[in-house]
Amino acid sequence: MGPLMQAQATILVVDDSPENLQVISAVLKQDYKVKVAINGERALALASAAEPPDLILLDVMMPDMDGYEVCARLKQNPATAGIPVLFVSSRDDEEDEARGLSLGAIDYIVKPIRPSIVQARVRNHIELKRSRDLLERLTTQDHLTGISNRRRFDDRLHLEWQRAARAQTPMSLIAIDIDHFKAYNDHYGHPGGDQCLIQVAQALAACVTRPTDLVARCGGEEFACLLPSTDSCGASRLTEQMRAAVEALCLEHAQSPTHGHVTISLGVTTAIPQTDEPAQALVDMADAALYEAKSAGRNRFVA
Numbered sequence: 206m207g208p209l210m211q212a213q214a215t216i217l218v219v220d221d222s223p224e225n226l227q228v229i230s231a232v233l234k235q236d237y238k239v240k241v242a243i244n245g246e247r248a249l250a251l252a253s254a255a256e257p258p259d260l261i262l263l264d265v266m267m268p269d270m271d272g273y274e275v276c277a278r279l280k281q282n283p284a285t286a287g288i289p290v291l292f293v294s295s296r297d298d299e300e301d302e303a304r305g306l307s308l309g310a311i312d313y314i315v316k317p318i319r320p321s322i323v324q325a326r327v328r329n330h331i332e333l334k335r336s337r338d339l340l341e342r343l344t345t346q347d348h349l350t351g352i353s354n355r356r357r358f359d360d361r362l363h364l365e366w367q368r369a370a371r372a373q374t375p376m377s378l379i380a381i382d383i384d385h386f387k388a389y390n391d392h393y394g395h396p397g398g399d400q401c402l403i404q405v406a407q408a409l410a411a412c413v414t415r416p417t418d419l420v421a422r423c424g425g426e427e428f429a430c431l432l433p434s435t436d437s438c439g440a441s442r443l444t445e446q447m448r449a450a451v452e453a454l455c456l457e458h459a460q461s462p463t464h465g466h467v468t469i470s471l472g473v474t475t476a477i478p479q480t481d482e483p484a485q486a487l488v489d490m491a492d493a494a495l496y497e498a499k500s501a502g503r504n505r506f507v508a
């Protein structure tokens with residue numbers, strides 16, 4: 206969806222009092238999709254569910270888990286850390302407000318709420334959130350194919366590498382390169398080459414199923430796939446699936462000396478990282494395997 210076609214933002218309102226939930230919801234429901242949570246546990250669940258909220262209005266005083274605790278947990282979890290939190294509390298001490306803001310909340314509103322002020326502040330924060338989301342998208346998405354770009358790939362590679370080193374779990378990486386793509390471009394033109402890149406990218410992305418798997422365009426006609434917690438057996442299976450998926454596109458490539466249609470070569474590698482070992486080691490091994498696949502005749506993978 207383009208930046209001009211904006212979906213309605215979702216706001217999560219958290220309060221232990223049903224009356225408060227109703228009053229705050231009433232103020233927002235005309236302009237936003239409103240979800241409510243009656244306690245911290247429920248708030249954390251809704252915040253990390255599919256379709257997370259764009260903003261959270263969070264009560265401070267709640268039994269079981271207070272708002273400070275909820276906020277701290279939201280900020281600790283990478284999946285929810287980016288959701289702006291706005292405290293709505295009857296406690297108006299300087300100390301309370303400072304504590305809320307120091308936990309990473311973006312704003313602090315004192316109850317009883319004044320509807321027009323809440324509306325205005327929420328509108329401003331939603332506007333900021335949209336700009337941040339757009340910036341995130343522009344910096345981490347490949348503009349041609351829409352899949353992740355090299356920046357996101359590198360970030361995730363280092364993050365997952367450290368995680369795998371701590372947990373001592375295997376991690377796999379696939380290096381992918383389109384065969385004879387220079388000849389394709391020369392024959393079908395650059396716009397034709399671009400269309401081919403888009404189709405190959407989509408076919409590769411459609412092969413992964415886990416939310417932690419990542420397919421990225423690393424540059425030109427080169428792609429990579431990161432598979433956390435995946436052993437060599439699972440990785441090889443997926444690598445062959447990717448090869449077959451691109452072949453099944455049946456994209457004519459009249460200049461391909463070997464196959465007559467667009468194919469890819471792949472190199473796959475698996476490691477249990479040692480803490481002092483750089484993530485680049487995994488990339489180098491996958492690249493070496495890819496190079497072997499090219500030498501061995503292309504349209505194949507080497508593990």
Ligand code: GH3
Nearest residue numbers: 382383384385386387388390395396398399425426
């Ligand atoms: P090999 O089978 O050994 O991989 O050969 P190749 O021709 O695919 O490899 P080479 O690296 O020589 O050529 C890659 C080509 O990819 C050259 C370049 O024109 C093309 N290319 C790189 N980026 C883009 C792009 O964004 N769009 C298009 N259309 N072509 C691109």
Ligand code: MG
Nearest residue numbers: 221264266267
């Ligand atoms: Mg309360």
Ligand code: MG
Nearest residue numbers: 382425426427
């Ligand atoms: Mg290449």
Ligand code: MG
Nearest residue numbers: 382383384386
């Ligand atoms: Mg190539």
